[in-house]
Amino acid sequence: MKKIYLAISIIFLILLTNLIKNSSKNLETEIFDSFENLSVLTKELDYITLENNYLNSPTRLLELKKSLNEEAYFPIMITELKILKIEKNQILINNFNNDE
Amino acid sequence: MMNKAIDERLVIVDSDNEFSFKKNKSNLNISFNRSAFIFFCFLIIVLLFSIKVFYFASISDKNKSVTILNNDFRADIIDRNGEFLAKSVITNNIGIDPKLINNKKKFLLKLKIFFPDKNFSDIEKKISKKKFFYIEKKVSPERFEKVKLLGEKAIRTEKKITRIYPQSNLFSHVLGQIDDDNNGISGLEKSFNNQLKSTKDKLQLTLDTNIQFLIREELIKSQKIFKTYGSAAILMDINNGEIISLVSLPDFDLNKREEIKDLKFINRITKGVYELGSVFKTFTLAAGLQEKAIETDTEFKNLPKSISCAGNPIREYDLNIPPDLTVEEILIRSGNIGSVRIAQKIGEEKFRNFLKQVGIINPIKFDIQEVGQPLNINWGKCKLATAAFGHGITTTPLQLAKGYSIISNGGYYVKPTLIKKKFYQNDRIRVINKNISEQINPILRKIVSTKIGTANLANIEGYDVGGKTGTAQKSINGAYSNEKINTFVSIFPISNPRYTLLVLLDEPKINSEYVYEYKDGTNFKLKGTPRNTAGWTSVEITGKIIEKIGPILATKY
Numbered sequence: 025m026k027k028i029y030l031a032i033s034i035i036f037l038i039l040l041t042n043l044i045k046n047s048s049k050n051l052e053t054e055i056f057d058s059f060e061n062l063s064v065l066t067k068e069l070d071y072i073t074l075e076n077n078y079l080n081s082p083t084r085l086l087e088l089k090k091s092l093n094e095e096a097y098f099p100i101m102i103t104e105l106k107i108l109k110i111e112k113n114q115i116l117i118n119n120f121n122n123d124e
Numbered sequence: 125m126m127n128k129a130i131d132e133r134l135v136i137v138d139s140d141n142e143f144s145f146k147k148n149k150s151n152l153n154i155s156f157n158r159s160a161f162i163f164f165c166f167l168i169i170v171l172l173f174s175i176k177v178f179y180f181a182s183i184s185d186k187n188k189s190v191t192i193l194n195n196d197f198r199a200d201i202i203d204r205n206g207e208f209l210a211k212s213v214i215t216n217n218i219g220i221d222p223k224l225i226n227n228k229k230k231f232l233l234k235l236k237i238f239f240p241d242k243n244f245s246d247i248e249k250k251i252s253k254k255k256f257f258y259i260e261k262k263v264s265p266e267r268f269e270k271v272k273l274l275g276e277k278a279i280r281t282e283k284k285i286t287r288i289y290p291q292s293n294l295f296s297h298v299l300g301q302i303d304d305d306n307n308g309i310s311g312l313e314k315s316f317n318n319q320l321k322s323t324k325d326k327l328q329l330t331l332d333t334n335i336q337f338l339i340r341e342e343l344i345k346s347q348k349i350f351k352t353y354g355s356a357a358i359l360m361d362i363n364n365g366e367i368i369s370l371v372s373l374p375d376f377d378l379n380k381r382e383e384i385k386d387l388k389f390i391n392r393i394t395k396g397v398y399e400l401g402s403v404f405k406t407f408t409l410a411a412g413l414q415e416k417a418i419e420t421d422t423e424f425k426n427l428p429k430s431i432s433c434a435g436n437p438i439r440e441y442d443l444n445i446p447p448d449l450t451v452e453e454i455l456i457r458s459g460n461i462g463s464v465r466i467a468q469k470i471g472e473e474k475f476r477n478f479l480k481q482v483g484i485i486n487p488i489k490f491d492i493q494e495v496g497q498p499l500n501i502n503w504g505k506c507k508l509a510t511a512a513f514g515h516g517i518t519t520t521p522l523q524l525a526k527g528y529s530i531i532s533n534g535g536y537y538v539k540p541t542l543i544k545k546k547f548y549q550n551d552r553i554r555v556i557n558k559n560i561s562e563q564i565n566p567i568l569r570k571i572v573s574t575k576i577g578t579a580n581l582a583n584i585e586g587y588d589v590g591g592k593t594g595t596a597q598k599s600i601n602g603a604y605s606n607e608k609i610n611t612f613v614s615i616f617p618i619s620n621p622r623y624t625l626l627v628l629l630d631e632p633k634i635n636s637e638y639v640y641e642y643k644d645g646t647n648f649k650l651k652g653t654p655r656n657t658a659g660w661t662s663v664e665i666t667g668k669i670i671e672k673i674g675p676i677l678a679t680k681y
Contacts (some may be wrong), residue, residue, distance in 0.1 A: 070200070070211070077207045077290055082337035100675040102586035120586075120678065 196285035196306050199319070200326045201299060203333045204368075204544055208290050210299055210313070210378075215286040216268035219258045222251040224278040234274055235259070262286065289378035294336055296375040297391040298329070298492065298542060311492050312542065328544040330366035335359065338672045340371045343627075346665045347373060350632035350653075353607075356392035356521060357669065360624045362529045362615065364548055365538035368623075369673075370394075390494075392628060393521045397496040400524060400611050400628075401596030401658075402458045404484075404514030406564065408466050409455050410531050411478035413560050417469040420452045420563050427461045433506040438464060438513075441595075455567050456577050458593065460513040467512030472503055475511070481555050482527040484519050491542040496520045514594055521611070525626045528613045532568070532590075532621045534561045561621075565590060569618045575644070578659040582614055582667040583643040587674050590618035591666070593658035598631060607631040612662035616670065623677065625666060632661045640664065 078084065089097050105120035201210040225231050228251065236244065239259060250257045263271070272281055287302055289295070300311015306321070308314035316327060343355045352373075359369040372392045376384055390396060412418035425448045430439045440460050446453075454462030467475055479485045487497045499518045501507055510516035519527075522540055529538045535556040568590030571577035578593045591614030598607040610629045615621050634653035640660070642648040653660050 070208075071213075073206070074208050074211060074213075074290065081291070082334055099672060102674055102678055105675070105678065 197324075198285075198287060198302070198306060198321060199324055201312065201320075202326050202328050203331050204329065204366075205332065206328075207333045209295050209329065209331070209333070210287060210289050212285050212287055214283050215262045216265065217258055217261045217282050217284055218263055218268070218271055219256055219280045219282065220247075220251065221256045221278050221280055222254045225251065226277075231276060231278060234276065238271065238274065256280070291333060291336075292377045292379055293375045294333065294340060295331065296378050297372045297393075297494075298331065298370055299378060300492065300494075301378060301381060310494060315491060315493050329542050330361075330368060330544045331370065331542065332368050332676075335673050335676060336369045336371060338676075339369045339669055340373070340375075342665055342669045342672065343371055343373050345668070346629060346632075346661075349635050349638050350629060350661050351635070352629050352633075353631035354388060354392055355630060355665075356396070356626075356628045358393045358521060358525050358624075358626045359673070360525050360529060360538075360540060362533045362621045362624050363536070363538070365526070365529070365540045366544070367540055367542050368677075370542070372396075391492075392630065393626075394490060394492060395494045395496045395520070396628075396630075397498060397518045397520055398609050398611075398628075399515055399518050399596045399599060400521075400609065401514040401594035402460075403524060403528075403592050403594030403611050403613055404511065404517060405455055405458060405463045406531060406568070406592050406613075407479060407482065407484060407527060408463050408470075408475070408512045409451060409567075410482075410556065410560050410564055411470050411475050412451065412466045413563055414478055414556055415470050415474045417471075417474075418451050418466055420450070420567065422451045424449055424451075424454070424462050424465050427459065427465065429461070431461060431464065431509075433509050436506070438509060452567050452570070453576075455592070456570050456574065458578055463512040464509045467508050472505075472508045475508060476503060478556075479511075479517075482530045484523055484527045485517070488520065488523050488526070488540075490522065490540065495522075498523070514596060521626050521628050524611070524613060525624050528592075528615065528626075529624045530555060532561050532565055532615045532618075532624070534558050565615070565618050565621065568592060568615060572614075578657075579612060579614075579663045579666075581640065581643060581659070581663045582612065582670065584667055584670045584674065585643070587670055588617035588619050589666075589670060590615050591663075593663060595657040595659075608656055610656075610658035610662045612658050612666050614666050614670070616674075622681075625669065627662045627666045627669065629658075629662050629665070632656060634660075643667065 102120055107118045107120055109116040109118065196212070198210075198212045200208060200212065203209055232244065232248070235242070235247065242259065247259065268281060271279060287306075289299065296311075298311055300313040301309050302313050303309050308317040308320070312327070312329075313320070320327060339357050339359065343357060346352060346355055354373055356372040357369065358367060358371075360367050370391075370393055372390070374389055376382060376389060409418075413420070427445075427447050427449060429443055429445075430437055432438065438460060442457065445457050445459055449457065449459055449462050451462075451466065453459070454466065470478075476485070485498050485501065488495060498520065501511070501517060507516055526538060526540050530536065535554045535558050536552045537555045569588070570590075571592055572579045572583045572589050574580075579591055582589050582591060591612055594609075594611040594613075596609045596611075597604040598609050599605070600607070608629075608631065610632055612627050614625045614627075616623055616625070634656050636652040638651070638653060640650040640653075642650070
């Protein structure tokens, strides 16, 4: 009788191990797939960022400025900059330099 | 007798343990079966293992291209805002293997349709040599697919990892170059070669692409105005040493991968070792204050216009300079003789130690390997005198910017760096007295804001600029030439210092057509460069740069 119990428990443990191994294998596969997808998306993001960098590069923006109405774009004077703050439901506008 | 005894014993054992003897016999059989079974299992395992080994061996060839790509791998370099400065991308190359051409006429016809702009007499010559050659590199994916559809065996298409530099010239002196074996040969590509090849993490720099661009644009303009041989600028965070911009002209397009041998192309900020003239006077004054040899209001009376040391004359540049000057006035008016007198009060050893403390005369460790070393000085009475006003003493512009940062930031040590750190430690080390900044910064401001100062053209409204000019004769092959090195080191805003900006012009010339606009509120305009000094060249360019980059620095940082 003891032997039967022992055999059943061994078989049960083997089955349990298999089940756990299978489920962990599935998890591993899922993790691997996620990593793969992530790396593909990261690569895609990098290329889009690179394209964005090119489109926003100062060289290109200056070229665009020349082709558009150049006089409409001029450097900002720091003395004309203001800082807007909302304190106790009140809007405060300070000069940029005074705030510093 | 003996045999008989054994026989008897055998008989006794045999008869008493008959069952046991049979059992033993049976055990022997089972043991053999077990061994055979285990051996069989082992054989299967070995067989399976061998099959797997053969399988991996067979697929290794298929993956060869992937291995090559991994060897070519190099991590990307980005600026402080995440913009790409160097990136490894897969590019498509198209080559021709002349040995595989069946019908040369048809083949050329197809090529002419596809590559109408190519020089076909050259292509025909290359085909006749029967050696493989590339017809076009870095082809767009769409074009690459179309070429594949031509179905010509002789056209070979390949994908390759290529290092691209989206900003071309903008960071050439900082990033450096790589060779055909994917090894860095200069700049950060060299000094961070192992890191770039071993980790996929991007290398983030402290540089800002937009600010770098604006500063470079102004330096290019200055090259046209003052016909300079070269120029350079460095913008540094005064408190943590982060370099926001480092420009040296002339520069080169990194994508062309040319071999640069001309010394004109050196990185003037890190590699250039110069005598920088009067910008050293600030250190003389700071050393005097540190050693308590002087106060800012200490007066020097009856200063001569000229003195001599070992038979060599030391003269004032401005002969209208008054004979009685306070320490503050000596720096504002950039007096040579006054500076000599301050240095003599300090003494050679203390002066030398101070220069070491602020990192001016000792070699500097930096993130790139192209770094110049200040020349050794044979100290003596005359050397002390000339070093006091910046002659006979050399350093790199990088070290000069570092020295000014320490003097103006409250005396804290800074290490110039190009690599962005995630965290900064709060335990800053003070290397000189705190009150030195409090005493020197207002004087630097007066150099820019008062009429007797030498840097009025950099007095840009709203930025509270302070700084010191330096005009020095350029030393070529150990002898002084008539050419100049004009430098201006500025600190802004001087009331709460945040940035150090150094602008250096190498061999500027006067321009009789250039129009200066005074920054004193009078709107006065002056045509033509009166003198070839830093006050009329480097200071003017610094003013233009601050006007452009100031709004970005003020609002973004």
